[in-house]
């Protein structure tokens with residue numbers, strides 16, 4: 001990890017949506033410089049909301065949010081990149097502009113080495129150029145909101161290696177919200193577990209008890225999952241049991 005990379009510090013942060021509904025409650029998280037964090041939680045747990053707040057796109061309702069020691073909303077921070085699906089699936093990629101022209105339009109020619117490396121790693125075609133455009137400028141904080149759904153497993157694996165390499169060679173810090181645990185073993189340095197707008201637990205990967213895997217390549221005829229996926233499956237089952245089925249209230253009141 002590179003020491004001058006920014007840290008992420010969130011203290012007693014509560015956020016309500018403009019319609020008054022609760023978004024995040026009492027969030028406390030500390031992620032060190034140069035860390036690679038996986039943000040994990042069921043649909044609707046608040047991952048996107050937290051990432052967008054950290055990117056400075058929303059005003060924090062109360063509490064403290066500091067990226068590299070400063071408030072991203074007030075400072076309009078340079079070097080904080082938020083990439084979500086709305087960015088990578090933007091229909092711009094379906095028009096006829098060439099890859100190099102698109103990359104040049106976001107300053108690609110200023111970073112020829114990064115541009116060419118990203119083109120190689122992502123095996124760029126028009127669908128992937130959008131992701132490259134978002135990653136091109138050397139960010140110091142990357143907030144990724146599952147952007148790899150469109151990548152095949154080889155491209156995703158190379159992309160994850162590229163991100164790990166970035167944190168080891170430049171001053172940068174990554175938070176990645178994903179539901180796809182495939183190929184992530186060994187990638188994160190930290191985990192954050194979110195449930196219903198709250199942080200359930202966070203810390204270095206070593207602080208989490210990864211469930212023991214059954215020995216042998218197969219279990220009951222199925223290939224075994226990674227320890228990370230087993231851990232996350234356990235969390236989501238627990239969340240589901242605690243929360244109950246969606247729409248239960250509606251069903252009850254409708255009877």
Ligand SMILES: Nc1ncnc2c1ncn2[C@@H]1O[C@H](COP(=O)(O)OP(=O)(O)OP(=O)(O)O)[C@@H](O)[C@H]1O
Nearest residue numbers: 017019021023041042043044045046047048049050
């Ligand atoms: N602008 C908004 N106004 C009111 N409620 C919202 C708004 N945006 C999101 N929500 C609600 O807040 C909750 C958290 O949403 P969020 O998108 O942060 O979850 P998430 O963990 O990223 O989910 P997913 O895994 O499905 O992307 C959800 O119940 C969502 O419906």
